[in-house]
Amino acid sequence: DGGITQSPKYLFRKEGQNVTLSCEQNLNHDAMYWYRQDPGQGLRLIYYSQIVNDFQKGDIAEGYSVSREKKESFPLTVTSAQKNPTAFYLCASSIDPDPTDTIYFGEGSWLTVV
Amino acid sequence: GDSVTQMEGPVTLSEEAFLTINCTYTATGYPSLFWYVQYPGEGLQLLLKATKADDKGSNKGFEATYRKETTSFHLEKGSVQVSDSAVYFCALPDGGSTLGRLYFGRGTQLTVWP
Numbered sequence: 001d002g003g004i005t006q007s008p009k010y011l012f013r014k015e016g017q018n019v020t021l022s023c024e025q026n027l028n029h030d031a032m033y034w035y036r037q038d039p040g041q042g043l044r045l046i047y048y049s050q051i052v053n054d055f056q057k058g059d060i061a062e063g064y065s066v067s068r069e070k071k072e073s074f075p076l077t078v079t080s081a082q083k084n085p086t087a088f089y090l091c092a093s094s095i096d097p098d099p100t101d102t103i104y105f106g107e108g109s110w111l112t113v114v
Numbered sequence: 115g116d117s118v119t120q121m122e123g124p125v126t127l128s129e130e131a132f133l134t135i136n137c138t139y140t141a142t143g144y145p146s147l148f149w150y151v152q153y154p155g156e157g158l159q160l161l162l163k164a165t166k167a168d169d170k171g172s173n174k175g176f177e178a179t180y181r182k183e184t185t186s187f188h189l190e191k192g193s194v195q196v197s198d199s200a201v202y203f204c205a206l207p208d209g210g211s212t213l214g215r216l217y218f219g220r221g222t223q224l225t226v227w228p
Contacts, residue, residue, distance in 0.1 A: 006157075033215065042118075042203060042218035043158075058215065090157050100146045100165050100207075103216060105157035 002027045004106035006091050011111050013078070013085065021076045021109045023091035032074040033092040033103070036060060043090065049074055050096075078111060086113050116141045120204045120219025127194055127226050135189040135222045137178075137204035147171075147180055147187040148205040148216065158203065161189075194226045 004025045013019045025032065031050050035043040045058030049068040063082025068074055074093075078085045091106040121136040139147065146165045150158040162171035164180035164187065171178050176191045189202060204219040 004157075040220065042120075042220045043216075045215050048215055092158075102148075102160050102163065105150075105159070108155075108157045 004091055004093055004104060006089075006106035006109050009107065009109060011109060012114050013111060014114060016080045018077055018079050019111065021078070021089055021091075021111070023074045023076065023106060025072055025074075025091075025093045025104075025106075027093060027095075027104065028071070029093035029104075030071070030096045031094045032068065033094075034058075034064075034066065034074070034076045035090045035092065037088040037090060037108075046076065046089075085111055087111060116145070116206060116208060116217055118204050118206055118217050118219040121222055123201075123221070124223035124225060127224070129196055129226055129228050130193045131226075133189070133191040133194045133198075133224070135202055135204075135224070137187045137189065137219060139185050139187065139204075139206050141185075141206055144182060145206045147178070149176070149178055149187070149189050150203045150205060150218075152201045152203065152221070154200070161202070194224070196226050196228050199224055199226050 007022045033048045034046040037043050044060050046064050047066045049055035052071050055068050065077045089109045092103045094101045094103045117140045119138050148163045149161040151161045152158045162173040164171040167182040169180045178187050178189045201221045201223050203221045205216040208215045
């Protein structure tokens with residue numbers, strides 16, 4: 001079945017460590033996104049990519065990095081520079097970056113700093 | 115800029131009660147409007163959408179009508195079930211240069227008791 005796969009589901013990070021969250025989609029979508037969700041808040045955009053080998057910062061990109069070397073993959077690295085990384089991270093994709101298109105989400109990854 | 119204002123939660127209802135979750139938006143032009151649902155521990159799923167004024171989106175007994183006069187897209191269901199317990203997000207696309215990204219409301223937690 002087509003969809004978006006995020007891994008790991010749960011991740012614990014020590015202070016000062018970088019961690020990478022995986023996002024893979026087999027929907028043949030051009031556009032991919034990373035959102036962060038904090039309790040009681042909506043989703044905030046971290047990074048997005050409209051096409052392979054291209055990506056742009058969202059609203060809260062500081063302390064994060066991404067790559068888009070393949071159409072189906074859009075990994076997110078949470079660096080040690082991110083001061084408050086504990087959150088639920090959601091990867092998403094859409095056929096192309098059109099405002100009327102449906103955006104599809106993965107199951108999410110929980111990151112906790114210990 | 116574009117934004118979404120969503121009714122604060124949590125909302126607690128008995129089974130078979132009527133549900134309304136208010137959503138109003140601020141945007142340039144007439145963007146598409148979306149309702150997403152998030153079940154516990156999962157990512158977001160598209161519940162319904164409307165792409166132009168006066169359109170009614172519907173799915174799983176939920177409905178929302180795009181009303182440009184009141185810039186609203188309220189979610190309604192005539193008879194809720196325990197399985198509807200989830201967080202509901204109203205969203206609209208960025209009408210500016212960042213095509214494909216969504217602005218989300220803060221989410222409304224719905225709990226339905228048997």
